[in-house]
Amino acid sequence: MSLALIVNSGSSSLKYQLIELDGEETLASGAIDRIGEAESAVVHTTGGEKHETRRTIADHTAALRVLTEAFAEYGPDLAFSPPTVIGHRVVHGGSLFTGPTLVTDQVIADIDELSALAPLHNPANLAGIRAAAAIFVGVPQVAVFDTAFHQTLPPEAYTYAIDRDLAAKHKIRRYGFHGTSHKFVSEEAAKFLGRPLESLKTIVLHLGNGASVAAIDGGRSVETSMGLTPLEGLVMGTRSGDLDPAILFHLHRQAGLGFDELDSLLNRGSGMLGLTGNGDMRDVQNLASSGDSDAEAALAVWRHRIKHYIGGYLAQLGGLDVLVFTAGVGENNSLGRRRVLAGLEFLGIEVDNDRNELPSREARVISPEGARVTVLVIPTNEELEIARQALSVVSA
Numbered sequence: 001m002s003l004a005l006i007v008n009s010g011s012s013s014l015k016y017q018l019i020e021l022d023g024e025e026t027l028a029s030g031a032i033d034r035i036g037e038a039e040s041a042v043v044h045t046t047g048g049e050k051h052e053t054r055r056t057i058a059d060h061t062a063a064l065r066v067l068t069e070a071f072a073e074y075g076p077d078l079a080f081s082p083p084t085v086i087g088h089r090v091v092h093g094g095s096l097f098t099g100p101t102l103v104t105d106q107v108i109a110d111i112d113e114l115s116a117l118a119p120l121h122n123p124a125n126l127a128g129i130r131a132a133a134a135i136f137v138g139v140p141q142v143a144v145f146d147t148a149f150h151q152t153l154p155p156e157a158y159t160y161a162i163d164r165d166l167a168a169k170h171k172i173r174r175y176g177f178h179g180t181s182h183k184f185v186s187e188e189a190a191k192f193l194g195r196p197l198e199s200l201k202t203i204v205l206h207l208g209n210g211a212s213v214a215a216i217d218g219g220r221s222v223e224t225s226m227g228l229t230p231l232e233g234l235v236m237g238t239r240s241g242d243l244d245p246a247i248l249f250h251l252h253r254q255a256g257l258g259f260d261e262l263d264s265l266l267n268r269g270s271g272m273l274g275l276t277g278n279g280d281m282r283d284v285q286n287l288a289s290s291g292d293s294d295a296e297a298a299l300a301v302w303r304h305r306i307k308h309y310i311g312g313y314l315a316q317l318g319g320l321d322v323l324v325f326t327a328g329v330g331e332n333n334s335l336g337r338r339r340v341l342a343g344l345e346f347l348g349i350e351v352d353n354d355r356n357e358l359p360s361r362e363a364r365v366i367s368p369e370g371a372r373v374t375v376l377v378i379p380t381n382e383e384l385e386i387a388r389q390a391l392s393v394v395s396a
């Protein structure tokens with residue numbers, strides 16, 4: 001039996017799955033939130049049972065230890081059947097990493113160097129890798145990069161119009177993120193429809209806490225909304241997405257904000273949180289439904305930005321076969337889906353209200369029969385995609 005332990009370290013959380021690779025069956029999954037705060041919830045699910053505990057977890061090294069304790073206590077017993085491979089989500093791989101990579105000391109050093117481009121994410125990913133190496137001695141570890149799938153972007157899509165020598169020196173270009181999800185979901189869409197991936201023009205809307213859009217032509221990413229860092233593009237939970245860069249100069253000069261404050265403002269204090277005081281889409285949606293006009297106005301900004309990208313990517317792709325909603329908001333917020341696509345009927349993009357409202361965790365079509373563009377909801381599974389890619393490295 002081949003087992004993959006998948007570790008997805010976020011800036012303040014750690015999600016994991018133990019996957020049996022032959023049947024692609026999840027044997028256990030878990031999540032540890034609020035790392036570094038006073039109290040974390042540790043949820044470990046196995047055999048249909050959910051075990052929840054609360055404790056203080058200082059950092060990702062401690063979180064990895066808690067993960068092994070959860071397996072020891074609730075199973076499956078990793079001491080008895082250790083993982084064959086450990087797969088890690090790594091957010092920023094720069095231009096260095098175009099595919100899944102066996103972790104070596106050099107790879108660790110390279111990920112470390114890329115931390116400057118993803119300060120919220122890469123240090124957490126590295127802490128997970130180091131802690132796993134110390135606990136699971138001798139088990140091969142594979143890094144799977146969010147940026148890798150977008151390395152196919154053409155130069156006109158990844159180039160920022162700034163001084164080219166300065167850009168080259170500091171590696172400034174669009175990298176794009178959530179690539180593991182965009183790849184998984186676009187491939188699932190083709191499988192679900194029984195059509196060859198090579199023939200499809202697809203737009204994927206990954207709408208989670210972080211959110212991004214990708215235009216995928218025949219299975220290759222050709223454009224995406226996140227840039228040098230995961231800050232650009234859509235309005236997110238706490239991130240602003242696109243803005244005029246001159247806003248930064250203005251706030252620096254007029255409001256006296258320093259660069260660290262501006263960084264924190266745009267990454268942690270903007271988006272839905274900045275607009276409504278609440279960064280969680282469920283809360284914003286509930287506020288809007290109860291008549292809160294700020295929440296309703298913020299949702300209008302959120303939808304407006306998504307529409308802007310759908311239109312742009314339709315033009316870049318020169319047509320569209322499939323549009324997919326995925327991730328926490330995309331999979332669960334039926335009202336948001338309907339309102340994002342309202343008014344796009346003239347492009348052949350339509351939503352069938354009954355199909356859209358059907359509560360389901362499965363991949364499904366939400367456009368009406370015979371619509372020119374097939375609109376889908378497909379649950380993402382970054383962990384399964386990481387497991388597949390990790391296996392491809394160790395069995396090569």
Ligand SMILES: Nc1ncnc2c1ncn2[C@@H]1O[C@H](COP(=O)(O)OP(=O)(O)O)[C@@H](O)[C@H]1O
Pocket residue numbers: 207208209210237279280281282283285327328329332333
């Ligand atoms: N039923 C729902 N309606 C609206 N938003 C939802 C629903 N369920 C989850 N979400 C939202 O999904 C977001 C989290 O998405 P997720 O993909 O898990 O994010 P991440 O992986 O970036 O942490 C949160 O904003 C949460 O409120």
Ligand SMILES: CC(=O)OP(=O)(O)O
Pocket residue numbers: 010091146177178208209210211230
């Ligand atoms: C890259 C990124 O934004 O990731 P997340 O959505 O997990 O924050």
Ligand SMILES: [Mg+2]
Pocket residue numbers: 208209210327
């Ligand atoms: Mg996510």
